[in-house]
């Protein structure tokens with residue numbers, strides 16, 4: 211390879227799920243560890259926000275070494291300002307979603323679109339071979355998919371990626387946090403304006419208005435809708451086995 | 467003639483679940499219509515559209531996708547139609563779910579990673595119908611991924627992980643801790659499962675667009691090459707993740723047969739609490755309220771009566787098949803197929819039948 215691979219990881223401020231205390235976002239820390247494995251000491255660790263955020267110290271302790279902080283006003287869109295900074299980076303790693311705020315998981319996609327490059331989500335592992343990334347992607351039901359895609363790439367790392375997170379207080383003290391000038395640049399498509407409610411509450415599911423008369427509505431509460439399950443009584447065990455197999459085949463639950 | 471009002475002993479009545487006769491109070495004479503046809507939501511021709519986009523699995527849409535369709539239908543007025551774009555094959559009717567028009571892209575199923583092609587197909591469909599709002603299930607894979615790609619590429623206002631919505635607003639979780647953040651209903655809405663009740667009292671027209679009017683597949687070269695899925699061995703995945711489970715209850719005497727059956731089907735093994743308490747299975751195999759909650763596509767309950775505590779653990783399973791010698795067991799109400807008979811006999815027959823099917827390489831089509 212002519213020029214060395216440039217890798218950056220984006221880290222956000224996390225939040226402890228129970229106490230609410232700011233901390234390193236776990237998913238982002240996993241992405242950082244994966245980046246460290248790929249790029250060693252050349253990994254750039256970038257945060258858009260406030261350089262005094264205490265959570266950043268956690269990333270130092272987890273081995274960030276040096277964190278570049280892009281100053282952005284609170285509430286402004288980090289994707290916009292990050293675009294200009296990351297134009298020449300071959301591989302951008304992010305977490306799957308932020309723990310703080312909306313946590314929409316949109317940032318990697320918007321960044322990839324603004325930089326016109328590929329994006330893969332739920333990345334468990336990644337290797338670079340001849341300017342091409344080979345990605346192992348998490349799928350539900352215990353499946354894993356292999357994907358090949360050319361660099362440059364944005365990879366949103368799955369929190370279950372197997373990396374070793376080690377916390378060292380010495381690194382926390384020795385690490386540096388550096389501010390880099392106020393950024394400019396933005397992506398079209400402003401996010402909706404959000405109002406944060408004060409008190410926790412349960413979400414109310416959307417239900418269709420039911421104009422049926424009282425009797426019908428009462429029925430719908432006391433009768434569970436007849437699920438129309440088939441009951442097979444007759445025949446020998448062999449016939450019954452055939453019924454079962456036919457059912458499995460009809461719903462394509464088996465491939466033979 | 468007596469003035470006492472007489473009650474017609476043969477007036478309409480229904481027999482309740484506990485066997486009690488209940489007299490029908492309202493709508494006298496109206497037959498107790500079993501599964502009455504749902505009325506159409508609207509009779510007007512759509513002037514504008516709401517669009518739902520979802521991947522199908524094995525020819526059908528799951529509950530989460532149905533919730534997205536229900537949301538689109540509930541939030542539509544009489545002049546708005548609901549168009550459902552299905553990625554992957556579809557072999558069911560979506561009218562009851564609330565769809566007015568269905569556009570199927572059979573070769574874009576979620577089994578392959580081809581986001582650029584999916585995006586191109588959806589973008590051209592958006593050009594044709596220009597929907598007011600787009601609703602999608604915010605799944606861990608597939609739809610959640612495609613939805614975010616769509617949001618990024620269209621640059622539209624959007625919200626993900628939506629847990630509450632109506633015509634005026636949406637709400638999503640904020641920073642954890644149960645607090646919600648609200649915003650006006652954006653154009654693209656990615657719905658969390660459970661945000662909508664999919665039971666709707668009306669139906670859509672359910673027309674399927676003809677292939678001719680479907681957007682031509684634009685020749686897009688995907689930047690991604692799908693190199694296929696790794697084979698995972700059944701034993702290595704957790705029960706919660708398993709797609710096919712054979713589960714044993716108190717009615718199973720021969721564990722070896724059950725394990726052989728699970729192996730022939732490539733299924734994981736689960737158990738009811740009684741079977742676990744008997745020491746036939748380790749505790750981590752227990753399914754139910756005090757065990758694991760599973761979400762398999764196929765769940766075969768062998769010799770399990772179906773106590774509520776057990777049913778709680780299998781509420782997310784798609785197809786439940788019961789094997790029981792008692793046709794009155796509660797599991798029968800939950801099961802999509804019940805085989806009444808001795809577990810051991812049927813399991814033996816099934817193992818033989820599958821071995822035969824595999825050996826002869828029968829094609830699943832010719833049953």
Ligand SMILES: Cc1cc2nc3c(=O)[nH]c(=O)nc-3n(C[C@H](O)[C@H](O)[C@H](O)COP(=O)(O)OP(=O)(O)OC[C@H]3O[C@@H](n4cnc5c(N)ncnc54)[C@H](O)[C@@H]3O)c2cc1C
Pocket residue numbers: 714715716717718737738739740741752753754755756757758768769770771772773774775776779789790791792795807808809810
């Ligand atoms: C607080 C609490 C928590 C619980 N949590 C759980 C839980 O997490 N999971 C759980 O499973 N249970 C749980 N239970 C227990 C639950 O209530 C039931 O007792 C249990 O599920 C019954 O298990 P079973 O269906 O295997 O056994 P049984 O109820 O004995 O049913 C056996 C079934 O097998 C059938 N059968 C018998 N012989 C044959 C044969 N030869 N061929 C075919 N069929 C046959 C019978 O007709 C019967 O339907 C809990 C109970 C309590 C009180």
Ligand SMILES: Nc1ncnc2c1ncn2[C@@H]1O[C@H](COP(=O)(O)O)[C@@H](O)[C@H]1O
Pocket residue numbers: 220221222223235237238256257258259288303304305306307308312313314315316317318
């Ligand atoms: N302010 C930020 N600075 C740096 N990276 C961020 C920031 N916000 C989000 N990210 C990254 O983007 C990912 C997804 O965030 P989100 O789209 O906000 O859920 C996170 O896991 C982080 O890796």
